[in-house]
Amino acid sequence: MEKALAVVRMDTGATEALVEEAVELCEGVDAELVLLHVMPEDEYEDRMATRLETGSGGGTFSIDEAEREATHIAKEAGRRVVEEHDVDVEYLGVVGRLERDAIDIAEDEGCDHMFVSGRRRSPSGKAFFGDATQRILLNFDGLVTVSLYDE
Numbered sequence: 001m002e003k004a005l006a007v008v009r010m011d012t013g014a015t016e017a018l019v020e021e022a023v024e025l026c027e028g029v030d031a032e033l034v035l036l037h038v039m040p041e042d043e044y045e046d047r048m049a050t051r052l053e054t055g056s057g058g059g060t061f062s063i064d065e066a067e068r069e070a071t072h073i074a075k076e077a078g079r080r081v082v083e084e085h086d087v088d089v090e091y092l093g094v095v096g097r098l099e100r101d102a103i104d105i106a107e108d109e110g111c112d113h114m115f116v117s118g119r120r121r122s123p124s125g126k127a128f129f130g131d132a133t134q135r136i137l138l139n140f141d142g143l144v145t146v147s148l149y150d151e
Helices: 011-028 039-055 063-083 098-111 123-129 132-139
Strands: 004-007 030-039 089-096 113-119 143-149
Touching: 004 011, 004 098, 011 030, 011 063, 011 113, 011 143, 030 039, 030 063, 030 098, 039 063, 039 089, 039 113, 063 089, 089 098, 089 132, 098 113, 132 143
Parallel strands: 004 030, 004 113, 030 089, 113 143
Antiparallel strands: none
């Protein structure tokens, strides 16, 4: 492993465990790490609509603002864990679809390993609702470590 990408979410328990695992493995093999937070498109649109309705924040919520906020979330998700280890980390935030953007960014960044968290679901739940983690497992051309959590 030379470079890994860890997809971080806003939930603290699952994300902290995922970052800890990614950082420790990267440190152990002297690999670089990218921490990525993907703000879902629907969340961005909801926040933009709220600002338009209320006039807060000047009434707009630009893609640049959303990506800065997503990058900040990635930094906060890794801050405590990264400070305790000797690993090179890059923080990225984007607006989009988790599985598509995580794979695209991992490929663009030259990552050969990805860390993602996933909810425990029954096989029928995955089939009915879809599962971003499963799509990443099937479509990423590299190793994937999955950290499961309960909702």
